[in-house]
Amino acid sequence: MEDSDTSAILAEDESESGDSNNVCCFKVPQNQSPPPCSCPWSMTVEPVIFLSTFSIALQAPLCTQYLWDRLSEDVGYNGTKQGGCNASTAHDPLQKEVETLTAHWTLYINLGGFLVGLIMVTLLGSWSDHAGRRLVLILPSIGLAIQAGVYLIVMYLKLPVFWFLVGRICSGLSGDFNAILAGCFAYVADTSGKGSRTFRVAILEACLGLAGMFASIIGGQWLRAKGYIYPFWLVLATNLATALYVFLFVPETVTPNPEAKLLSTRHHRAVWRLYASDTEQGRRVKLWLYTLCFFLVVAVHMGSSELYVLYELSSPLCWGPELIGYGSAVKHLAYLTSLMGLRLMQCCLEDSWVALVGLTSNVVGLIVISFAKTTPLMFLGYGVGFLFMASTPVLRSKLSKLVEPSEQGALFASVACVEGLSSLVASLVFNAIYPATLHSMKGFPFLFGAAILFFPAAIIGGLGCQEKRERSENGEGSGFS
Template identity: 35%
Template structure:
């Protein structure tokens, strides 16, 4: 049977399966810690007793323990996930993209099944940290998305097509993540934690079968003697060529764009990672239904950002202006979150963030256009690695800060997130002064010999 060159269904099911679990993780940890630290049952049907002013000390204690649990989870999973991501995505330039897609699916399936076992048998809560570590050995979402974006880069020749298709992948992630997040609250209230974890595992099994038996490989390279190097040798050579084998202008430009991508990702991820804990805390004290609605509304930014990128691109708006709008969107949203004290306000703060995802597909496309076809895997390995580092470090740092500041000002982390957006703004100005946004200049940044070599690559398009 002939395979398909269609990555979007894979991304859709991956997003649905994972975001069926992600909103439940902090809630499950929070409830277990509440039971252990307060020696009382977590109030599910009515949150009035949980939000009673007399329970303020219990709230603070559970909030600190939950944020530290998140910190330990990220610290134990960061290094293996980072190493695997960097190696696999760069290695895919020689052996194909599917390995970067299949292995993270196996890791996600293991994590979902581990969560199901801990929940069903009420095992020790800290076994989840072990499960996170083992899952990270297969790569994480950074590895999966790095492989998917490399897959798309192989198939797209036109720069605008590449931008729109990468933005489309972000849109698919947001759409299915929103549906999953919206259903988690009702699913949890109707069936408890076990059935959502089981459903997630079923979707991941289906995804794994699709990736192995249906998805076609974009790279069909002969395994001759010149390609039979060790994985680390190929990795080092690919990354070396990405920077050293280019003009000075491209080196500076690529480094600036990577720093811009990384600093914005850090600020955005750090703030977003603390929102669920903030919603569980006083005075909001959200239940699982409201958290599901909030998560679903947060996921709509992927859809609105895709529409924004599409409309702005069609209207000829420069890439740097699109990125600027996205950064300002995050700054405004995070600032408002820090002062949100009512349910209505907490829903409304999502509105300024509707275009917050726009910088990511635009930056990926800009970087992809200034490197040759043979360097796409190395580029997306760097991006996936950078994304993994930023996610892990941001969650670790902001979890520590939240634990330290929750007693006197829980919104401090969100103000810090907004303030850190000044760094990508400064880098954006530097990129603008370099004049990257002109498409003709971007083409010149790839050395002529690289373009000629890339034309001979046996890519299936």
């Protein structure tokens, strides 16, 4: 607990006294110098996560489509470019080869970024408990800007797609997007009380969706009109703008320790102690179980998301960039509908049951998509999953409430690593299943994901019943937190 003026414990008592609507404002610690400029809005890291997500959501589907186009050139396939993609091309061997190569290169790029980022996110997250949150938000933004620069060079010079992997590793060395997630969620934990934390976390999740929705619409239209180059210049500019915003406007919430070192094994030990010690009876078991639930939910989300573009590009859907953009926008709209649904459900349901409703929506959406052979049915699948993101803010909040204020950075660093690991495992599993089931049942990976979600649903339901029973025994009433 050494340098923990963790700030913001400031809001810890605020929420318990009932002021849970003040979700964005907080005071800078008295011994902290303010940022160079005062922010004109009553928000802090919301623009950070919005801008970073916008850049990621803009480039991710474009990268997949760029890989598809480049690899199509390499194998001599031009079916989609000449309008030849239709039901009759379903068994075209060249199309299957392009799909397989694209899935494999997506896996290699994600694997490279994860292996490097796994070490760096753990260091940066725990380090932020001692050195401050601002640096952990600035460094990954610069790394993502470097990655966009490398991608632009690949496109201008027509370099081999291997260089995409190099760009991703450059981003991983700075913590990648997961470090920004860890920093933002730790920042919110610093500045919110237990009563308002779930909704504060849900606001950040909604920023993810709002940014993704705008990026998807812009990316599809822009790619169709101008090609790949201009959108990636915007990705580069957005990441630089994010770093500048943090430097100018975001106040610090942790009193920096000048002796805190980044390259130290103490940061990894802090994460280990978090999950190994049992300071409160049952805390360790709950941490592991909620982390397992988070891993499975995110793995299904990441794995299915990686396949959506491939699923839509090929027959029988044969979508172009514009439809892919609209489909991704509708999918990201679920972040906002999940936020509104979560807020409404919290009026009458405990957080555990809110998460179960979100998982149910996710399962139904995946089942519909797995049988989608037409455009309306695909959009229907996106639509019925309108609450699919209601479970992840509940899980983040429950994890945050189990640890001390001085452990928030270490916790969300570990959560970011779990998120990265789940993304990697999802890439390995889903990108292996998809090519293997192309000829038998193309939508099987989505059915597989829906089946996996029954496991976290059972765990969350069981823990929810246990927590309700414990509150009853302690005479605390039911509550909704």
